[in-house]
Amino acid sequence: MAEVQCVKCGKAGEPITEPLFMGRMESEIKANVCKTCWFEWNGPGKMKTMVINEYQINLGDESGRELLKKQMRAFLKLGEAVDTSKLQQSYRPQQ
Numbered sequence: 001m002a003e004v005q006c007v008k009c010g011k012a013g014e015p016i017t018e019p020l021f022m023g024r025m026e027s028e029i030k031a032n033v034c035k036t037c038w039f040e041w042n043g044p045g046k047m048k049t050m051v052i053n054e055y056q057i058n059l060g061d062e063s064g065r066e067l068l069k070k071q072m073r074a075f076l077k078l079g080e081a082v083d084t085s086k087l088q089q090s091y092r093p094q095q
């Protein structure tokens, strides 16, 4: 199985295989974040839960979901929402 060069931990790691239900961001996350780092965000009682509690985010609310998304991008070091599809075509991570 191909490894993913993770922007969060900076290492080549196990890719995320399960569906994330993240819409347009799903492929970006899977292309840039390893399974371990995703778990650090999404796992039970992990960072996402802490962020939701800390900011008292209402996920039924559009602005709440936006805030959570921003926090997630910052945590995973995904930076700003940019189209990276061109970049990924020519980019070859070091093995």
Ligand SMILES: [Zn+2]
Binding pocket: 006, 007, 008, 009, 010, 011, 013, 033, 034, 035, 036, 037, 038
């Ligand atoms: Zn990682």
